[in-house]
Every structure is written in structure tokens, then in C-alpha cells.
Amino acid sequence: MNDEYGYLDRLHQSNYELLCEVDRICKEHDIQYFLHGGTFLGAVRHQDFIPWDDDVDIAMKRADYDRFVQIYPQEADPKFKLLRFEDYPQFFDFISKITDTSVTMAHTAYGYEDFYDSRYNHPSLDLFVFDNVGPHHKRNLTRLQILYALAMGHRPVIDYSKFHGIRLIGAHILSAIGRCIPFQKIASWYKKAQICENKGNEDSKTLFLSNEQQHPHYWGLEYDSEYYKGGITMPIRDRLFPVPDCYDKWLCDVYGDYRKLPPVDQRKPQHISEIIEESGV
Numbered sequence: 001m002n003d004e005y006g007y008l009d010r011l012h013q014s015n016y017e018l019l020c021e022v023d024r025i026c027k028e029h030d031i032q033y034f035l036h037g038g039t040f041l042g043a044v045r046h047q048d049f050i051p052w053d054d055d056v057d058i059a060m061k062r063a064d065y066d067r068f069v070q071i072y073p074q075e076a077d078p079k080f081k082l083l084r085f086e087d088y089p090q091f092f093d094f095i096s097k098i099t100d101t102s103v104t105m106a107h108t109a110y111g112y113e114d115f116y117d118s119r120y121n122h123p124s125l126d127l128f129v130f131d132n133v134g135p136h137h138k139r140n141l142t143r144l145q146i147l148y149a150l151a152m153g154h155r156p157v158i159d160y161s162k163f164h165g166i167r168l169i170g171a172h173i174l175s176a177i178g179r180c181i182p183f184q185k186i187a188s189w190y191k192k193a194q195i196c197e198n199k200g201n202e203d204s205k206t207l208f209l210s211n212e213q214q215h216p217h218y219w220g221l222e223y224d225s226e227y228y229k230g231g232i233t234m235p236i237r238d239r240l241f242p243v244p245d246c247y248d249k250w251l252c253d254v255y256g257d258y259r260k261l262p263p264v265d266q267r268k269p270q271h272i273s274e275i276i277e278e279s280g281v
Contacts, residue, residue, distance in 0.1 A: 012049050014100045014123040015056045025075045033060045035243050043234035054269040056125040065129045086187040091154035094211040098125040105272045115156045129211050132204035134197030147190045153178030
């Protein structure tokens with residue numbers, strides 16, 4: 001592609017290698033996953049990554065995710081490191097990631113690389129998790145949002161611009177309280193809240209992404225479990241990867257006219273700005 005940013009071609013190659021490694025391990029161990037978010041959209045609309053996208057998104061049901069994070073460290077190429085959010089004292093988000101440690105970025109959109117010990121300035125693959133929607137789902141969503149606000153107290157800088165009115169007041173109060181609680185304690189509460197709807201509700205026909213609070217496209221959305229039985233694939237480069245069965249309806253529900261490209265000024269990377277180093281890890 002014509003890489004106007006000077007690094008996206010190399011970044012997409014890293015993203016492709018990350019995705020292929022995850023795909024290999026999942027196939028070897030009969031773990032089901034699906035492309036998600038911009039990676040899913042890219043496979044359907046571009047038969048590749050979206051030209052200006054700069055990370056990889058996949059989603060798994062809870063049982064598959066739990067198996068995957070146990071198996072992955074023993075099976076994967078060491079340069080592709082799994083970062084589980086609960087393993088660190090600082091809060092980035094509640095999304096576990098796999099990073100390509102052989103490629104390092106000069107800057108990210110987040111900044112504060114030193115605060116996070118440079119864990120997140122590498123190309124990354126995000127692991128989203130589907131849990132069941134149970135009879136007390138709305139109450140549980142509120143609980144997850146409160147825990148997220150507590151966890152924000154463990155960020156170097158908090159962006160309050162997404163909150164308004166009573167939610168803004170609540171965000172200030174809860175993040176201040178959260179600073180007094182060790183993050184790994186909050187993370188343990190969050191994990192319990194994520195899975196609480198699964199017990200006794202294993203046959204639920206509806207799923208939700210329990211670790212996606214920030215993205216307005218996905219938070220609070222419910223998904224028909226029939227979409228996630230498997231069997232449909234779409235290409236990225238020269239390989240096929242699994243996507244939700246009713247992919248057209250899924251993309252229309254989330255993005256609207258998803259085949260229409262966004263305005264030119266929105267076609268830019270969201271996370272990473274420049275590659276500065278490649279190692280022989």
C-alpha cells in the first residue's frame with residue numbers, strides 16, 4: 001500500500017504475524033475465536049487489514065479465552081508476549097493483549113510509556129471476551145462500570161471528557177477512591193463480575209463483551225449466540241480467518257453502511273505513531 005505514515009506496512013506485517021500465531025495455536029488446541037472490530041471489518045471490506053488500522057482485534061467466548069491464556073505462554077513464539085491485565089499494578093484497560101516485542105514504537109497515542117514500563121509500545125492484538133447475558137444483566141453492567149471508574153484511579157492521567165453531569169461527578173469520586181485500593185484487588189473484583197452471569201446460565205442465547213467499556217460501538221451491545229457457532233471465514237492477505245456467521249447483519253448493526261469509507265480526515269492510525277526499533281528477539 002502507499003504508506004503515507006512511513007511505518008504502517010511494517011506494522012501490518014507484524015499484525016499479520018501476531019494473528020497467524022494466534023490462529024495456529026487456536027487450531028492446534030481446538031479453541032474457537034473470531035475476528036472482531038476493525039480487523040473483522042477489514043477482512044470483509046478490504047480482504048486485508050484496514051489500510052490505516054494499527055492493531056488486531058479478536059473475540060472469544062469465556063471458556064475458550066480461559067483455555068487460551070493458560071495454553072498460550074507455553075506454545076507461542078517468545079517474541080509474542082501475552083499481557084494479562086490482572087498481572088500488573090497499573091491500570092491500562094481490562095483487555096488482555098499479545099504484543100510483538102521485536103518491534104518497538106517511538107510513541108503511542110496513549111503516551112506514558114515509562115509509567116507502563118514500555119509494555120504497550122509494541123504492535124498488539126486485543127483479546128475481547130464474550131460472557132453470557134443473565135437475568136441481572138443491567139445490574140451487572142452497572143457494577144462493571146463502577147469497577148472501571150475505580151480502576152481509572154490507577155492511570156497516570158484520567159480523561160474525564162467522556163463523562164458528563166452526574167456521571168462526571170461519579171467518575172471523579174470513584175477514581176479518587178480507587179487510588180486507595182490496589183489495582184490488582186479491583187481487577188479480581190472485575191473478573192468475578194465478568195463471569196457471574198455465566199453460572200447457571202450456560203445456555204443463554206445472548207452474549208455481551210464483558211471487557212469493552214470505552215468503545216461506544218460495543219459497550220452494552222448484546223449479541224445472538226447463533227452468530228458465534230463458527231464456519232464462516234474471510235481473508236486477510238493469503239489466509240482465511242473466522243468471522244461471525246451473520247457477518248453482514250453484524251457489521252450493519254454496529255457500523256451502519258460499513259462498506260462506505262470514512263471521511264479522509266478520519267483515516268489515520270489510532271494507537272501508534274512511529275516504529276523506532278526492531279530487535280532479533
